[in-house]
Amino acid sequence: MCEKRHVSSSPSPLMLPSRRDSLFPAASVFCHPQLLSFVQNSPYRPFTDSKTFVDMQLTTHPHEVLARFAELPSQPTPEQYDQFLRWAFKQPDTQLVQHHTPLDYTDSLPSFVSQLQLPNRYVLDEFVMDIKKRWRMLARSFSHHNITEQHSLTSTLIPLPHPFFIPGGRFQECYYWDTLWIAKGLIVCDMLQSAKDAIRNLFHLVNTLGFVPNGNRVYYLNRSQPPVLTEAVLVIFRALGSTDERIEWLEEALPVLERELASFEAAHALSRVHPETSIAHQRLDVYNVVTDHARPESFKEDTATVDEMIARAPHLSTDYHSQIDLLRHLAAGAESGWDYSSRWFCNSDECLAETQATNVVPCCLNSILYKAESDMAAFHMTLAEYYKLSSQTSSGHPVTSDAIRMHIDKSKLYETRAAKRKHAIISVLWDSDQLFGFDYDVKEARNTGVLSIAGIMPVWAGCVDDSWTVEHAKQFVHKIMNVSGLLHDGGVACTSTVSKEQWDFPNCWPPLVDFAVETLRKLAVRFPESDADRAAEEIAARFLRSAYRGWQSENVFHEKYDCRYETGKRGEGGEYRPQTGFGWTNGTIMWLLKDYPHCLS
Numbered sequence: 247m248c249e250k251r252h253v254s255s256s257p258s259p260l261m262l263p264s265r266r267d268s269l270f271p272a273a274s275v276f277c278h279p280q281l282l283s284f285v286q287n288s289p290y291r292p293f294t295d296s297k298t299f300v301d302m303q304l305t306t307h308p309h310e311v312l313a314r315f316a317e318l319p320s321q322p323t324p325e326q327y328d329q330f331l332r333w334a335f336k337q338p339d340t341q342l343v344q345h346h347t348p349l350d351y352t353d354s355l356p357s358f359v360s361q362l363q364l365p366n367r368y369v370l371d372e373f374v375m376d377i378k379k380r381w382r383m384l385a386r387s388f389s390h391h392n393i394t395e396q397h398s399l400t401s402t403l404i405p406l407p408h409p410f411f412i413p414g415g416r417f418q419e420c421y422y423w424d425t426l427w428i429a430k431g432l433i434v435c436d437m438l439q440s441a442k443d444a445i446r447n448l449f450h451l452v453n454t455l456g457f458v459p460n461g462n463r464v465y466y467l468n469r470s471q472p473p474v475l476t477e478a479v480l481v482i483f484r485a486l487g488s489t490d491e492r493i494e495w496l497e498e499a500l501p502v503l504e505r506e507l508a509s510f511e512a513a514h515a516l517s518r519v520h521p522e523t524s525i526a527h528q529r530l531d532v533y534n535v536v537t538d539h540a541r542p543e544s545f546k547e548d549t550a551t552v553d554e555m556i557a558r559a560p561h562l563s564t565d566y567h568s569q570i571d572l573l574r575h576l577a578a579g580a581e582s583g584w585d586y587s588s589r590w591f592c593n594s595d596e597c598l599a600e601t602q603a604t605n606v607v608p609c610c611l612n613s614i615l616y617k618a619e620s621d622m623a624a625f626h627m628t629l630a631e632y633y634k635l636s637s638q639t640s641s642g643h644p645v646t647s648d649a650i651r652m653h654i655d656k657s658k659l660y661e662t663r664a665a666k667r668k669h670a671i672i673s674v675l676w677d678s679d680q681l682f683g684f685d686y687d688v689k690e691a692r693n694t695g696v697l698s699i700a701g702i703m704p705v706w707a708g709c710v711d712d713s714w715t716v717e718h719a720k721q722f723v724h725k726i727m728n729v730s731g732l733l734h735d736g737g738v739a740c741t742s743t744v745s746k747e748q749w750d751f752p753n754c755w756p757p758l759v760d761f762a763v764e765t766l767r768k769l770a771v772r773f774p775e776s777d778a779d780r781a782a783e784e785i786a787a788r789f790l791r792s793a794y795r796g797w798q799s800e801n802v803f804h805e806k807y808d809c810r811y812e813t814g815k816r817g818e819g820g821e822y823r824p825q826t827g828f829g830w831t832n833g834t835i836m837w838l839l840k841d842y843p844h845c846l847s
C-alpha cells in the first residue's frame with residue numbers, strides 16, 4: 247500500500263519532515279513510514295493502540311536503529327521481530343516528564359463557590375473540590391536538567407518550558423485546543439498563573455517552530471489544531487485584574503499571535519489550497535495537511551482505511567495519488583479536532599474511507615478565524631490607546647508616535663481582514679433562511695447539508711447577526727432548542743448524523759457545549775427578550791447534571807458523553823477506546839459552574 251510516488255504538494259506545509267528530523271532526530275525513526283509499517287502492520291501486532299508505540303523511547307541513537315532496521319528481512323520471524331523491538335525501544339523515561347503540583351494550587355474551595363449562598367451547597371463543594379484536585383493529576387513538567395540532547399534523540403516529546411496539563415488517558419502530552427478549556431477551568435479554580443503558563447507553552451511553540459502543532463509530539467509536527475490561541479489570550483486578558491497587567495499580557499502575546507495567524511493562513515487559505523475553485527477569491531480557510539504518509543500515532547488505522555477504500559473501489563489499488571489524497575484528508579480531519587465526523591464525508595456514505603476533510607470549508611474554523619481577526623484589531627487598538635495616554639510601555643519604556651501609528655494601522659488591517667472573512671462566511675457558509683451555518687463542499691460547489699453544532703459558530707463569532715431583530719434571535723434559539731435535533735437530555739450532540747465516528751451523534755463534547763452556551767449568552771445580552779439566556783442555562787444544566795451523575799456513579803470524567811442520557815454515560819466510537827481524565831471536561835464543568843452553580847443544588 248502507498249509505495250512512494252511523487253504527488254504534487256499543496257502549498258506551505260507547517261513543517262517539512264527534513265526540518266522535523268533535524269530538530270528532533272527521534273522523528274526519523276518514529277515517523278519512518280517503512281519502519282512504522284513493519285512494526286504496526288506486522289501479523290504479531292504487539293500494540294493494541296498505535297499511539298503506544300510512537301510514545302515509547304529509543305534505547306540508542308536513531309542512526310543505529312535505522313541501520314539495524316535496514317538489515318532486517320521484510321518478513322521477519324517472530325524472534326527477529328521481537329528481538330528488534332526489544333533492542334531498539336523501551337518504555338518512556340519517567341524522569342523526563344514529571345507529575346507536578348502547580349504552585350498556585352491550594353486545597354481550598356475556588357473563591358466563586360465560597361461566596362455562594364445555596365441550599366445543599368455541600369453537593370457543589372464536594373464536586374468542585376474533587377475537580378480542582380484533579381489538576382494535580384493532570385499537571386506535568388519537564389525536568390529541565392534532564393532535557394539533554396539525548397532526549398531529542400530518543401523521545402517523541404517536544405519539551406515545554408512551563409508546567410503543562412495533559413488531557414489524560416492515552417493523551418499524555420499537551421494538546422493545542424484542549425489547552426483553551428483547561429485554562430478556563432484553571433482560571434475558575436483561582437489558578438491564573440497556571441493558566442497563563444499553559445498558554446505560554448503555546449507561545450513557546452510558535453516562537454520556536456513557527457506554529458502551534460496539534461500536540462507536543464514530533465509526530466504532530468505536520469499539522470495544527472483549531473486555531474484558538476487568540477481566544478485563549480482573550481480569556482486570560484479578561485481574567486487579569488489591572489490595566490497594567492492586561493497591557494503587559496498583550497505586549498507579550500501580540501507578536502506571537504501575529505506569527506501564528508500568518509503561518510496558519512499560509513498553510514490553510516482556500517486561495518492557496520484550492521486555487522481552482524469558484525470561491526477561491528473568498529477569504530476562507532480549510533484544514534490542510536501536506537503529507538504522503540499515514541499518521542504515525544494511528545498508523546494501523548490509516549492503513550486499514552486506505553485498504554477499505556480499495557476494497558470499495560478496487561481500481562484504486564494502484565492509484566497511489568488517491569491513496570495519498572485519502573491520507574492527507576485523514577490528517578486534515580485530525581487537524582480539525584473533529585477526528586472524525588460525517589462533516590468531512592461530504593454527501594457520501596457515512597464511511598471514513600470517504601473522508602474529504604480538505605475539500606470541506608468548515609463553518610467553525612472560519613468563525614474562529616473571524617473572531618481572532620476581530621480580537622486582534624481590538625487588541626492593537628487597546629495598545630494604541632494605552633500608549634497614547636501613557637507614552638510608555640507597561641514596563642516603562644518610552645513609546646514613539648510611530649509605534650502608536652503601527653498599532654493603529656495593524657488594527658485597521660485586521661479589521662479589513664475580518665470584514666472580508668465576514669463577507670465570505672455570510673455568502674458561503676451561512677444559510678439566512680435556516681438561520682444556521684453549514685460547511686461547504688468545494689468539489690460539489692454546495693453546502694454539505696450536514697447539520698452540526700458548528701453551525702452556530704458564526705453567531706458565536708458575531709459575524710452574521712448585525713442586522714438581527716429580536717425575532718431572528720428567537721428563531722435561532724428555537725432552531726437550536728427544538729428543531730435541530732441536537733439537544734438531548736445530556737446536552738448537545740455534535741452532529742445529528744449517526745456514524746461509527748466519535749464526532750457524530752450521539753456524542754456530546756464539552757468544548758462544543760461551551761461554544762453553544764457562550765453563543766446563547768452573547769445573544770441574550772443583545773436580545774434579553776429572546777429567551778437565549780434560558781436556553782444557555784438549559785444546555786449548561788443538562789451537561790452539568792449528566793457529568794455530575796457520571797462522576798457520582800463512576801468517579802471519573804469522560805472525554806465525551808452520550809447526549810441521550812442524563813446519567814453521564816460515556817461517548818463511544820472512533821479509532822481509540824473512550825478515555826477518562828479529562829482536561830477539557832474538567833475545565834468546561836468549572837467554567838460553566840461559575841455561571842450556573844445552582845444547577846446542581
Ligand SMILES: OC[C@H]1O[C@H](O[C@H]2O[C@H](CO)[C@@H](O)[C@H](O)[C@H]2O)[C@H](O)[C@@H](O)[C@@H]1O
Nearest residue numbers: 413417421424460543544580583584585
Ligand atoms: O490519536 C488519534 C487522534 O487523537 C487526538 O484527537 C482526539 O483527542 C485530542 C485530545 O483530547 C482532541 O484534541 C481531539 O479533538 C480528539 O479528536 C489527536 O488530536 C489527533 O490528532 C489524533 O490523530
